[in-house]
Amino acid sequence: MKLEGKKTLWKEYQKEIASDNYFYARSCIRQNFFPASETTFLRVLREELGKTIHEDARHTTCTGIVYHSDLVTIETTMTVIARQFSLMTQSGYLNYVASCITSFGLYTEILDMWEHFPEMEQKAREMLWKATKREFEKPKSLAHASDIIYKFRNEIAAKSKYKLINLNTGQPLKVVEHIGCHYSKMFPHKGIGGAEYPYVLVGMIEAFGGEVVDYPERRHCCGFGFRQYIVKANRGFSIASSRKKFESMTPYKPDFILTNCPGCPYFLDRWQYAISEMEGITYGENGHGIPVLTYEELTGIVLGYNPWDLGLQTHQVAVEPLLDKIGIPYDLSQKYLGSDGEFIGKPEKPSVLKVY
Amino acid sequence: MKHVLVIGGGVAGMEASVRLSQMGYAVSIVEQSDKLGGKLNRWHSLSPDNSNASDLLGKLKSQIHQGIHKHLNTEVLSVIKNKLHFVVGLSDGTDLKTDAILVSTGFDVFDAQKKEEYGYGIYDNVITSADLEQIFRDEDELKTTSGTAPKRIGIIHCVGSRDEKAGHTYCSQVCCITAVKQAIEIKEHLPDSEVFCFYMDLRMFGRKFEDIYRDAQVKHGIQFIRGRLSEAFENPDGSVMLKAEDTLLGKPLKMNVDKVILMVGMIASAKTKKIKELLNLQIEDDGFYSIADTHYESTKSSVPGIFVAGACTGPKTIENTINDARAAAIQISEYLKQ
Numbered sequence: 001m002k003l004e005g006k007k008t009l010w011k012e013y014q015k016e017i018a019s020d021n022y023f024y025a026r027s028c029i030r031q032n033f034f035p036a037s038e039t040t041f042l043r044v045l046r047e048e049l050g051k052t053i054h055e056d057a058r059h060t061t062c063t064g065i066v067y068h069s070d071l072v073t074i075e076t077t078m079t080v081i082a083r084q085f086s087l088m089t090q091s092g093y094l095n096y097v098a099s100c101i102t103s104f105g106l107y108t109e110i111l112d113m114w115e116h117f118p119e120m121e122q123k124a125r126e127m128l129w130k131a132t133k134r135e136f137e138k139p140k141s142l143a144h145a146s147d148i149i150y151k152f153r154n155e156i157a158a159k160s161k162y163k164l165i166n167l168n169t170g171q172p173l174k175v176v177e178h179i180g181c182h183y184s185k186m187f188p189h190k191g192i193g194g195a196e197y198p199y200v201l202v203g204m205i206e207a208f209g210g211e212v213v214d215y216p217e218r219r220h221c222c223g224f225g226f227r228q229y230i231v232k233a234n235r236g237f238s239i240a241s242s243r244k245k246f247e248s249m250t251p252y253k254p255d256f257i258l259t260n261c262p263g264c265p266y267f268l269d270r271w272q273y274a275i276s277e278m279e280g281i282t283y284g285e286n287g288h289g290i291p292v293l294t295y296e297e298l299t300g301i302v303l304g305y306n307p308w309d310l311g312l313q314t315h316q317v318a319v320e321p322l323l324d325k326i327g328i329p330y331d332l333s334q335k336y337l338g339s340d341g342e343f344i345g346k347p348e349k350p351s352v353l354k355v356y
Numbered sequence: 357m358k359h360v361l362v363i364g365g366g367v368a369g370m371e372a373s374v375r376l377s378q379m380g381y382a383v384s385i386v387e388q389s390d391k392l393g394g395k396l397n398r399w400h401s402l403s404p405d406n407s408n409a410s411d412l413l414g415k416l417k418s419q420i421h422q423g424i425h426k427h428l429n430t431e432v433l434s435v436i437k438n439k440l441h442f443v444v445g446l447s448d449g450t451d452l453k454t455d456a457i458l459v460s461t462g463f464d465v466f467d468a469q470k471k472e473e474y475g476y477g478i479y480d481n482v483i484t485s486a487d488l489e490q491i492f493r494d495e496d497e498l499k500t501t502s503g504t505a506p507k508r509i510g511i512i513h514c515v516g517s518r519d520e521k522a523g524h525t526y527c528s529q530v531c532c533i534t535a536v537k538q539a540i541e542i543k544e545h546l547p548d549s550e551v552f553c554f555y556m557d558l559r560m561f562g563r564k565f566e567d568i569y570r571d572a573q574v575k576h577g578i579q580f581i582r583g584r585l586s587e588a589f590e591n592p593d594g595s596v597m598l599k600a601e602d603t604l605l606g607k608p609l610k611m612n613v614d615k616v617i618l619m620v621g622m623i624a625s626a627k628t629k630k631i632k633e634l635l636n637l638q639i640e641d642d643g644f645y646s647i648a649d650t651h652y653e654s655t656k657s658s659v660p661g662i663f664v665a666g667a668c669t670g671p672k673t674i675e676n677t678i679n680d681a682r683a684a685a686i687q688i689s690e691y692l693k694q
Contacts, residue, residue, distance in 0.1 A: 001590050005477035008469070196472035196587075216589040216597045219473075251592055 001214060006197050013184075013194035017151045018095035018141040022053040023088040027100035028061045030294075033266040036311030037296040038099050041145055044299055048159055049152055053097070056087045064102035064182075068226045074113075075127060078120065081110050082128040086136035096139035097148060101261040104144040105182025108190050111138060142190075144183060146260035146295050150192055150200045153207035161304030164210030166255070167327040172211035173255040177201035178222055178245075178268065180261025201258050204295060208302045210255075217248035223271055224263030239278075242271040246283045246290070256291040256322050258298055268292045273316045276352040287354035289317030301328065308334055318355040332356060357382045358692045361444055361454040363432055363631060366394025367416065367674055368460035368666025368681040374419040375685035376458075381692065384425040384452060386432055388627065392417060394462050400492035401541070402674060403533040404564040409493070412674070435634045442661065456661050456688050459645065460681070461631055463622040463667040466516030466524065473587040474512065474618055480594050481506075482616045484515075485534055498545060498615065502594055505546055506614035510598050511535050512585050513555040517621030526642050528621030528671040532559045535619045536572045543576040551578045552611065554585050554600055562673065583609060588616060622671040635662055644670045655684035663688050 022045070026038050045051040062084065063077045084107075088096055098104040114121035128134050149156070164173040179198045184191025193199025196219070202212045221228070223242030228234050245268070249257075259265040272289040276282050284290045292315065293301070300310040307328065312319040313335045323330055335356075338344045349355060360376050362369045365387030373383045391397065393416070399409040420426070427448055434445035435457075444452045468476035468484050475482045480501040483491075491498055500506050513535055517528040532555070539551045558580070560566045572578040583600040591597055596616050602609045624643030632639055638646040638658045645664045648656035657664050665684035666677045 001480065002478050005469070005475075008477065009472060194472065197478070214590070216591055218589070219587060 009197055010193045010199045013189060013192060013199070015147075015190060015192065016141065017143050017147050019151070020051050020095075021093060022051065022095045022097045022143075022148070023091060023093035023139075024053050024055040024097050024145070025059050025062070025084060025099060025103060026055065027098075027103065027262045028065070029266075030099060030262040033262060034294050034297065034311055035314060036300075036309060037294045040296040040300045040305065040310055041099070041149070043305075044156070044296070044303065045148065048303060049155060054091050054093055056091060059084055059087055062098075062100070062103040062106050064100065064106045065226065065230070067106060068102070069230055075123065077106065078110050078113075078124040079127045079131065081107060082124045082136055083132060083134060085138060086128065086132075086134040088139065089135070089137045094137065094140035096142050097145055098142070099145050099262075101144060101180030102182045102263075104142070105180075105186055107139075107142055108187050111142065112187065114138070144200075144260065146183075146200050146204075147192060149295055149299055150203050153204050156299055156303065157207040157209075160208065160302040162302050162326050162328055164205065164208045164302070164326065166325050168325070172209055173322075173325065174213045174253060175205045175210045175256055175258055176213050176215055176218070176249050176252065176254040177205065177258045178218070178261075178264050180259070180264055181221070181225075183260060201260055201295060204298065205258060208298065213249075213252045213254055215249040215252050217245050220245050220248070222259075222261070222264035223267035224261075229263075229267070238267065239271050239274055242267055243275055246272065246275070249290070250283050253285075254290055255325060256293055258293055258295060260295050265292045265294050269316045273350055273353050276350060280352050282353055284317070285321065287352075288321050289353055291315065291317050291319045291322045293319070301326070304328075306330075308337070309339070317353070320356045358455040359384070359453065360456045360458060360688055360692075361386065361442070361452055362458045362460060364394070364460035364462055364627070364666075364668070365389075365392040365426070365428075366460060366462045366666065367396055367677050368462070368668075368684075369394075369458070370416045370420060371678050371681035372458050372460060372665055372685050372688075373424050374416075375682055376688060377421070377424050379685065379689050381689070382425075383423075384427060384454070385420075386427045386430050386446060388429070388431050390429050392420065392426070392428075395465070396674070398486065398490055398493065400489045401537070403530070403537045404562060404568055406537065409489075432631065432634060437661075455692055456663065457635065458663045458665060458684055458688060459628075459631055459635065459637070459657070459668060460664070460666045460684075461625050461627040461668045463671065464625045466522070466528075466620040466623050468515055468618045468620050470522055471515055471519075471618070474515065474585065474616070475588050475590065475596070476618055479588065479590040479596055479616075481590075481596055481614060482588065482618065484618045484620045485531070485538060486620060488538055488617055492541065498542060500594060500614050504614075506549060508550045508611075508613040509542055509552070509615045509617065510585075510596070510611065510613040511539055511551065511553045511617045511619065513553065513558075513619050514584070515618040515620050516623065518556065524621060524623060524642070526671070527559060529559070529561075530671065530673055531619040531621055533562060533565050533568065535617075536560075536565075536569050536578075538617065539578045540568070540572055540576050543578060551576075552613070553578060553580045554583055554598070555580060556582070556584055562675075581609070622667055625668065628668050635659060637662065637664075642670070644668060653687065655680060655687050661691065663691075
């Protein structure tokens with residue numbers, strides 16, 4: 001594979017990313033799936049990078065999941081999004097940052113639609129006014145939160161306590177990356193690196209000292225795909241998709257999987273457990289799975305944050321083997337204690353997948 | 357003696373120059389590269405008779421006599437039209453006074469890197485039809501990058517043609533027959549190999565094209581799969597995984613091949629766009645020059661005294677390009693006699 005060819009393409013897919021003063025919209029589901037990721041993002045921006053980032057507790061879902069499940073009309077979706085923008089406007093910000101890939105894709109889609117069909121924007125303004133007496137300005141800059149970490153990857157790397165280097169071999173860790181579909185597949189020029197060879201996560205991995213491994217089913221669905229999972233009868237497609245990816249990446253012996261979408265890390269993490277129970281197969285080393293990280297978790301890891309503050313104990317696939325490789329200390333006795341020191345419960349051990 | 361300036365020294369430009377010279381006109385050719393012949397310089401053999409491209413090139417060149425003035429490595433910098441003539445400034449310092457201009461700026465080969473999902477320029481074993489011609493022309497063997505003879509070869513039709521995403525909705529005409537020609541050539545070089553052609557439609561419009569297509573299947577065992585490639589990916593061993601839908605079977609298909617050949621189409625040349633500005637010519641949505649009348653005046657441009665021939669007015673076979681050049685010579689002669 002020729003890296004130069006990819007670099008040529010990457011140059012074509014760059015975008016302006018605001019450098020400060022962000023309005024942050026959280027995801028509906030990430031706080032349940034990977035509860036510390038968004039908190040870590042805010043911590044990195046405020047404490048490490050000294051940026052101003054604001055969030056408003058009144059913001060709601062973007063309607064992404066129901067929109068892509070054909071349960072709401074476009075009018076409903078764009079009015080809800082108009083309300084999100086009005087919260088941003090009311091707060092005095094213009095740089096909108098979405099935590100969720102689907103939200104980012106949906107905001108991009110709505111803004112693009114308004115550009116091509118100004119009457120729809122007018123309709124959204126009228127409906128928002130009728131419903132809430134609110135008005136809004138469109139964002140001057142729209143970014144996904146991973147774009148922000150990408151933008152400051154070198155500054156973060158300069159502050160990092162750990163590199164993505166295998167302590168035992170001295171070699172860079174091998175990392176496979178998986179981009180959420182709605183990041184750039186609909187609008188390739190809105191994503192760093194485009195849709196076919198996205199660079200946003202690759203750039204982070206490179207900056208943090210790792211080595212990216214491309215594999216044949218990289219572009220294949222993670223297994224979420226909305227209807228594949230939300231419609232219960234389709235869940236076989238969901239786990240089959242994830243399995244196809246694991247089978248494809250395993251020969252490259254990746255040390256971990258990096259993601260930037262709410263659904264991808266969840267399904268790539270949890271289905272490894274399900275496959276191990278169903279088929280007795282594990283994809284990592286020595287009976288473990290392949291750890292799956294969000295980009296915020298990775299950022300926290302290289303910055304030396306306590307792994308349990310990053311929520312790594314909520315992963316199905318044990319992350320400890322990866323921490324061992326990098327040389328990050330952790331206290332197993334603290335693993336299942338909450339931030340207030342109270343025991344939060346310990347999951348049962350899987351029958352096949354090896355965990356700590 | 358009246359003078360005609362020919363812009364572009366490919367097949368159309370050379371043939372028209374010879375014909376115009378034979379009619380008694382003074383002719384100058386301006387060619388931006390260091391030699392005449394255009395894309396033919398890089399081609400090995402031609403459909404449908406598998407004749408040697410060098411032979412045709414030699415024949416065309418042999419007729420370019422001393423009386424036809426050649427400006428190689430030269431570009432047109434300016435054009436001023438007065439009542440009777442065009443005054444053309446060339447990059448070699450020449451100012452030419454000419455009575456008519458023939459534009460034969462040809463085509464560019466579609467940049468296969470724009471079909472990002474096919475991996476040209478990224479995956480080691482993905483090449484284009486133009487690359488394969490170069491390999492055959494240089495008398496090299498078709499090999500994988502690890503130096504072995506490929507056992508399975510995938511040929512992908514319509515790369516950059518009939519493709520809205522690529523920005524080219526038209527058919528490039530020559531790719532289907534070129535794919536069949538190249539598939540047969542591969543089988544002749546590598547008899548034990550398996551060759552698969554992925555196509556949308558097979559447009560075998562020319563004389564004998566259909567016969568060659570039949571021979572490809574019956575005599576050479578080449579397999580034709582009706583299905584457009586959705587994506588390609590490189591396997592750990594350097595082979596390429598192809599994903600497509602077999603639309604005759606109605607099933608998705610995944611196949612590993614050792615080499616992929618992308619049948620790149622024709623697009624309007626960069627020079628066409630540049631000359632358009634200088635001569636105030638019109639181009640159509642597909643990027644090629646407009647012509648005065650599709651059926652009757654296919655070599656006449658929208659500007660009096662300026663004519664167009666060859667692939668600068670749309671994809672063409674060499675046969676049609678040569679006929680176009682001769683038609684242009686006649687039309688220019690009629691114009692100059694007015």
